[in-house]
Amino acid sequence: MPRYVVERTFPDGWHVPADTEGAELCLAIGERNADEGVTWLHSYVSNDRTKSFCVYEAPTPEAIRRTAVRNDLPVDVITQVRVLDPYFYD
Amino acid sequence: MPRTIALTVLGLLRARRGDPGQSAPLDEAWALSEPTGESLRMGPAAAARAAAAWLEGRPEDVAGATQAALEVAARARFPWVVGELACWRWRAGIGEAVPDGAAEPYAVQIAGEWARAAQLWTDLGCPYEAALALADADEEEPLRRALNELQRLGARQAAAIVARRLRVRGATGLPRGPRPTTEGNPVGLTAREMEVLALVAQGLRNAEIAERLVLAAKTVDHHVSAILRKLDVRTRGQASAEAIRLRLVGQDR
Numbered sequence: 001m002p003r004y005v006v007e008r009t010f011p012d013g014w015h016v017p018a019d020t021e022g023a024e025l026c027l028a029i030g031e032r033n034a035d036e037g038v039t040w041l042h043s044y045v046s047n048d049r050t051k052s053f054c055v056y057e058a059p060t061p062e063a064i065r066r067t068a069v070r071n072d073l074p075v076d077v078i079t080q081v082r083v084l085d086p087y088f089y090d
Numbered sequence: 091m092p093r094t095i096a097l098t099v100l101g102l103l104r105a106r107r108g109d110p111g112q113s114a115p116l117d118e119a120w121a122l123s124e125p126t127g128e129s130l131r132m133g134p135a136a137a138a139r140a141a142a143a144w145l146e147g148r149p150e151d152v153a154g155a156t157q158a159a160l161e162v163a164a165r166a167r168f169p170w171v172v173g174e175l176a177c178w179r180w181r182a183g184i185g186e187a188v189p190d191g192a193a194e195p196y197a198v199q200i201a202g203e204w205a206r207a208a209q210l211w212t213d214l215g216c217p218y219e220a221a222l223a224l225a226d227a228d229e230e231e232p233l234r235r236a237l238n239e240l241q242r243l244g245a246r247q248a249a250a251i252v253a254r255r256l257r258v259r260g261a262t263g264l265p266r267g268p269r270p271t272t273e274g275n276p277v278g279l280t281a282r283e284m285e286v287l288a289l290v291a292q293g294l295r296n297a298e299i300a301e302r303l304v305l306a307a308k309t310v311d312h313h314v315s316a317i318l319r320k321l322d323v324r325t326r327g328q329a330s331a332e333a334i335r336l337r338l339v340g341q342d343r
Contacts, residue, residue, distance in 0.1 A: 080110035
């Protein structure tokens with residue numbers, strides 16, 4: 001499955017509360033992603049919470065865009081990526 | 091034929107959005123259409139490859155991508171195919187006579203009349219083409235209009251090209267687009283469904299909602315089903331969480 005980094009901008013910040021509500025939000029996103037064969041692996045979020053870099057596995061960039069619409073999430077840039085492990089040579 | 095069209099549209103869409111993986115479908119579309127020798131198959135595939143080359147900053151690849159298809163289309167006299175291919179070659183800086191019989195908006199555009207070309211495209215209901223015509227302008231105001239329109243359409247690659255042209259002219263304060271949030275009610279709930287949703291979010295049961303809104307219980311059932319479907323959730327609790335997340339209801343419960 002191809003892997004992608006999805007960059008998003010949240011002018012008002014992206015707030016996922018660390019409680020049951022936040023858990024339910026993330027669970028709902030995961031369920032909707034599953035319908036398209038999309039897996040949200042994890043995200044890096046800027047300290048001011050206005051930018052996120054989300055790592056996904058997905059069949060196509062279109063699948064990522066469809067789930068973004070259903071999850072009401074913005075999309076700036078989708079980049080297909082591969083893992084580089086700096087400790088591979090140890 | 092349908093496969094080449096699907097591949098062409100997919101590749102073109104990725105190229106315009108700046109998404110990865112545009113070359114594989116476009117190369118396959120061309121490989122399938124070229125042997126047919128038919129301009130209605132070759133033309134769209136060739137034009138899409140030319141568009142992708144231009145959007146990716148490889149204008150030198152436009153000539154090779156369009157040569158064979160343009161010859162076939164010119165012989166067969168298909169004005170829209172001829173016009174589109176000729177327009178890409180012109181945009182890529184290939185100085186050559188415009189072939190006879192190019193469709194009017196393309197012919198006008200190649201003649202340098204960007205304002206009239208943009209109007210023709212707008213009248214035809216083609217906003218992307220209209221924005222690209224505006225992008226040919228040598229003035230800041232139409233370029234800014236082109237940039238706004240391309241950002242509205244989510245055409246990130248062309249928007250970046252127009253933004254660069256504006257910056258070269260010293261323009262500042264350019265919008266960073268695309269607009270990240272959906273405006274208004276993003277899931278298309280009706281006014282009545284919004285009312286029902288507000289009461290669901292307050293924890294009311296259907297019978298209580300029916301009483302409050304003076305509706306039959308069955309009608310409320312229908313509204314709740316429609317709300318769950320539109321919010322794409324399975325339970326009332328999830329619907330409440332969605333309603334708050336999408337700011338469809340207040341948080342004061």
